[in-house]
Amino acid sequence: MTSNNAKRTRVAWVLLTPFLALFVVFMVYPLVQSAFLAANQTFGPGTRTFVGERNFALLIEDPLFWKSIRNTIVYALGSLLIQLPMAFGLALALNSRHLRGRALYRLLFFSPQLMGLVFVSILGALAFEKRAGLINQALHWASSYSLLSWTTPSGGWLEYAWLQEHVMATLILISLWLYVGFNMIYFLAALQNVDQSLIEAAEIDGANARAKLFHVVLPSIRPVATFVVLLSMIGSLQLFELPYVLLDGNGGPNNQGLTIVMYLYQSGFELGDLGYASAIGWALAIMLIGLAFIQIRMMRREEASS
Amino acid sequence: MSQPRFRIRILALHAFLLGLALLVLVPFTWMFIASLKSQEDFFSGMFFPPGDGAFGIAWDKLTWGNYKELFNLGFERAFLNSVFYSSTSAVFATLFAAATGYVLAKIDFRGRKFLTVLVLSALVIPPTLLIAPSYELLYRLGMLDTAWGLLLPTLSPTFGAFLFRQAVKQSVPDELLEAARIDGCSELSIFFVVVLPLVRPMIGAFMLITFLGMWNNFISPQIVLQSEAKQPLSVAIAQLRGVYRTDYGLLMAATVVSVAPVALLFLMLQKQFISGLTSGAVKG
Structure with a gap:
């Protein structure tokens, strides 16, 4: 029996080795190094100069860093307050009883997710282009009807400079197209898992649609909703590809579109200071972990109270 | 009503x-x-x-002129690179994650608890934190501008290990493993012959997730790969835009070429994908 156990342990290690070796080299080691790097200044890789806590001191007084945080939070709040309610509403509509073709609708709304972010960015960059873009052409066409003509901005829709003057609005609009259907999938899955007997019991008690929504449905999908909020915040705070490609690798006019990860990328790979980039990375990590922590505590409290 | x-x-x-x-x-x-x-x-x-x-x-x-023009520009090489990176990453990441998930779920040995906590706690690490130190590591290993440097860091997906640990716990009964042992099946072949077939839905879902993730990955290849000949579609298309800014038709043709195969793959396998996507959320 002991020899059997020893054999089993040996095989366990054989199966674990590829994963663990890569995990230690490409995950644990860089994580440790990121702490050291944050206390150094580099000029390209392999050239460290120890600077202690200077990177963080600089960071706190760096107006560009604060601007990137502000921009990122505006985007994150945009997705939280606009995208998620839309996704939930859409899930409710799709969850209607006796609705046919639910699977097809679900697939259609999800379909933008099939495009990777870079490819969406290319499509977005062209769609929001001044004269040739789909958006301005469609708005121009729609406002040619007298009923909608009052919506036309002073220079006409064709000249409306989305990417030059309304970067954040553009980013949020593209992200609506991209993520509403994606988040809808989670909400819909949660809605379909709601215990039907609870709803029936509420109906027997004479609850109307509104009461059912607020007292039965919402409480029972709360864990999934919390998860979706967390996932969407984590994703939003790490926004990179969309503004990077849309704005040709820089922050756009007056750095309106500079996000935290974009600033990290610029510092580390355009200016070559991997130390400063690591400091930005840690600032972001602390924000993300703090966010996750708050959410987990909220979830615990809800579980305790229910 | x-x-x-x-x-x-x-x-x-x-x-x-x-x-x-x-x-x-x-x-x-x-x-x-x-x-x-x-x-x-x-x-x-x-x-x-x-x-x-x-x-x-x-x-x-x-x-179809724009598509022909893409060929003339050698865009098909970026396409083949994307196919190679994505499929290699999908196959090996899934295999390694499945092996790890199985061991952590079913085999009792000293240190298992520690390893489980270690691997699962890595789920919290934001990937953006590792961008700068990973670049320096790859530089020291001499792996910048190589396929190794792009692929190796993707082959130990902690999320995958977590998913497979759940899947094995759910769908591989202990009795079956015991029966296989009594029948004289070696420990290693138990994994390949008994366990892997039982978690086939998760294998499909995770391979697809990894494939899509690599296909759409931009920041890693952008940082790791310098030579044009090695770049995948995501980087190649961003550079195409840099050069042919106003050639809208050409850019849209390149986007169609980059997106269509993945969309088709997804449509064929979408059931598995969506079940894999939501399994962690709804059952948790």
């Missing part, structure tokens, strides 16, 4: 959902039609160039 009122409500709902679905699909349609327009015709008509063909559209002005 009375029958006709109910019918009207369902009809109104369908009208609303169809309108929304149309709105979602318009950019795809626009992209595809734009990829068929030559540069001169790009500004004629929002979608199709107007003319005197059927439906008032100048069908003869549509051309």
Whole structure:
């Protein structure tokens, strides 16, 4: 029996080795190094100069860093307050009883997710282009009807400079197209898992649609909703590809579109200071972990109270 | 509720959902039609160039020229690179994650608890934190601008280990493993012959997730790979835009080429993908 156990342990290690070796080299080691790097200044890789806590001191007084945080939070709040309610509403509509073709609708709304972010960015960059873009052409066409003509901005829709003057609005609009259907999938899955007997019991008690929504449905999908909020915040705070490609690798006019990860990328790979980039990375990590922590505590409290 | 009122409500709902679905699909349609327009015709008509063909559209002005031009620019190499990186990453990441998940779920040995906590706690690490130190590591290992440098860091997915640990716990009964041992099946072949077939749905879902993730990955290849010959579609298309800024038709053709194969793959395997996507969320 002991020899059997020893054999089993040996095989366990054989199966674990590829994963663990890569995990230690490409995950644990860089994580440790990121702490050291944050206390150094580099000029390209392999050239460290120890600077202690200077990177963080600089960071706190760096107006560009604060601007990137502000921009990122505006985007994150945009997705939280606009995208998620839309996704939930859409899930409710799709969850209607006796609705046919639910699977097809679900697939259609999800379909933008099939495009990777870079490819969406290319499509977005062209769609929001001044004269040739789909958006301005469609708005121009729609406002040619007298009923909608009052919506036309002073220079006409064709000249409306989305990417030059309304970067954040553009980013949020593209992200609506991209993520509403994606988040809808989670909400819909949660809605379909709601215990039907609870709803029936509420109906027997004479609850109307509104009461059912607020007292039965919402409480029972709360864990999934919390998860979706967390996932969407984590994703939003790490926004990179969309503004990077849309704005040709820089922050756009007056750095309106500079996000935290974009600033990290610029510092580390355009200016070559991997130390400063690591400091930005840690600032972001602390924000993300703090966010996750708050959410987990909220979830615990809800579980305790229910 | 009375029958006709109910019918009207369902009809109104369908009208609303169809309108929304149309709105979602318009950019795809626009992209595809734009990829068929030559540069001169790009500004004629929002979608199709107007003319005197059927439906008032100048069908003869549509051309495959942009796609041919992509070939002339050697864009197919980026496509093949993407296929290679994505499939290699998908196969090995899934294999390693499945092996780890199985061991952590079923084999009792000293240190298992520690390893489980170690691997699962890595789920919290934001990937953006590792960008700068990973670049320096790859530089020291001499792996910058190599496929190794792009692929190796993707082959130990902690999320995958977590998913497979759950899947093995759920769908591989201990009795079956014992029976296989009594039948004289070696420990290693138990994993390949007994365990892997039982978690096949998760294998499909995770391979697809990894494949898509690598196909759409931009920041890693952008940082790791310098030579043009090694770049995948995501990087190549961003550079194409840098050079051919106003050649909209060409850019849209490149986007169609980059997106269509993945979309087809997804459509064939979508059931597995969606179940894999939501399994962690709903059952948790």
